[in-house]
Amino acid sequence: MNKYKILVVDDEESIHLLYKEELEEEGYEVHSAMSGEDALKAFDAQEPDLVILDINMPGMDGIEVLRQMKQKKPRVPVILSSAYPEYKQDLASWASDDYIVKSFNLDDLKSSVRRNLTK
Numbered sequence: 426m427n428k429y430k431i432l433v434v435d436d437e438e439s440i441h442l443l444y445k446e447e448l449e450e451e452g453y454e455v456h457s458a459m460s461g462e463d464a465l466k467a468f469d470a471q472e473p474d475l476v477i478l479d480i481n482m483p484g485m486d487g488i489e490v491l492r493q494m495k496q497k498k499p500r501v502p503v504i505l506s507s508a509y510p511e512y513k514q515d516l517a518s519w520a521s522d523d524y525i526v527k528s529f530n531l532d533d534l535k536s537s538v539r540r541n542l543t544k
Contacts, residue, residue: 428452428453428454429452429453429454429474429475429542430453430454430455430456430471430472430473430474430475431448431453431454431455431456431473431474431475431476431477431538432456432457432458432464432467432468432471432473432475432476432477433445433448433455433456433457433458433476433477434457434458434459434460434461434463434464434467434476434477434478434479434482434487434490435457435459435477435479435482435506436459436460436479436482436483437479438459440479440506440527441457441459443529443531444477444531444534445457447531447534447535448535448538451535451538453538456471456473460482460483460484460485461482461484461485461486461487461489461490462484462485464476464478464490464494465490465493465494468494468497468498468501469497473501474501474502474542475501475502475503475504475538475541475542476494476501476502476503476504477504477506477525477534477538478490478491478494478503478504478505478506478521479505479506479507480505480506480507481507481508487505487507491503491505491521502522502523502541502542502544503521503522504521504522504523504524504525504534504537504538504541505521505523505524505525506524506525506526506527506534507524507525507526507527508526508527522541523537523540523541525537
């Protein structure tokens with residue numbers, strides 16, 4: 426079976442480790458980027474099937490990264506991930522395919538990943 430590739434973009438190392446461990450257990454191939462700039466390079470190089478993208482990052486924020494990714498490959502699902510639920514009301518975040526509030530319980534994230542990869 427061909428593994429789905431997921432790109433996790435977050436400036437927090439602990440999130441990378443948590444998401445990588447949990448998503449690899451589900452059978453996904455997980456790649457990481459720590460900044461918006463690195464995310465765009467990895468998006469081109471890795472050609473992920475899905476992106477999990479933090480909004481609040483230094484430098485280029487997740488909304489700008491989302492915009493550029495959707496311009497390049499509109500069919501690749503992007504799940505915005507933030508510790509702040511109020512971003513969900515931001516019209517710019519509506520371009521994403523889903524919105525998840527960060528939590529140590531990854532059930533919502535995992536079900537969103539499954540749902541968006543089987544669309």
